[in-house]
Amino acid sequence: MIVSNIFQPYCCGRCDTLLKWKPPSHNSVDFQLRIRRVCKAGELPEYIGFLHVQHQSEPMAQMKATKKLLPYDNKIIECTFKNGKWEFMRERTDKSLPNSCRTAKAVYNSIIYPIDKESLVAFVERICIPKMKKRSAQDSLYGSDKKHRIS
Numbered sequence: 001m002i003v004s005n006i007f008q009p010y011c012c013g014r015c016d017t018l019l020k021w022k023p024p025s026h027n028s029v030d031f032q033l034r035i036r037r038v039c040k041a042g043e044l045p046e047y048i049g050f051l052h053v054q055h056q057s058e059p060m061a062q063m064k065a066t067k068k069l070l071p072y073d074n075k076i077i078e079c080t081f082k083n084g085k086w087e088f089m090r091e092r093t094d095k096s097l098p099n100s101c102r103t104a105k106a107v108y109n110s111i112i113y114p115i116d117k118e119s120l121v122a123f124v125e126r127i128c129i130p131k132m133k134k135r136s137a138q139d140s141l142y143g144s145d146k147k148h149r150i151s
Contacts, residue, residue: 001120014103024114028080028089029053029107032098035065035073051079051086053101060104061086081111 003019004010031051039045047065063069063079063086076092099107 014100021115021120023117024111025080027107027111028078029086029104030076030078030092030095030099031060031086031104033069033072033075033077034059035070053098053104056101060101063088081108 001021003021004015005018029051031053034050034052035047036050037045038048047070049063049065049069050059051061051063053060069088072088072091076095076098078089078092079086080089081087098104
């Protein structure tokens with residue numbers, strides 16, 4: 001569900017005046033995966049998948065690099081956060097860059113502190129609909145010089 005101001009033009013990329021809501025199970029972050037072999041003294045080497053966002057040299061997170069992940073080294077991958085860890089969903093062949101740090105943090109927070117469908121519907125019914133009715137009534141009484149856009 002996308003909630004936006006009908007009097008503002010749609011803009012591509014990040015837009016802080018637009019709310020894009022998905023159920024937490026569908027929220028995901030696009031990372032650049034960088035797989036590295038990590039050797040610790042007295043232990044067998046292991047492969048770690050470091051998850052990078054745009055313009056950050058340090059990884060935002062990491063995941064165990066399984067054999068399934070090896071072909072995706074240095075690729076953009078979509079991940080979701082479940083049971084306290086990032087999980088691979090798919091390769092993003094349609095993207096050449098990972099999400100920004102700001103977007104990745106916002107998505108992570110929306111997974112950890114979700115707004116469920118019931119809360120969203122209750123907000124619309126309690127706040128948005130009464131405001132729309134009030135505005136409509138005022139427009140009827142005083143006339144409206146605003147042009148309404150249908151989207």
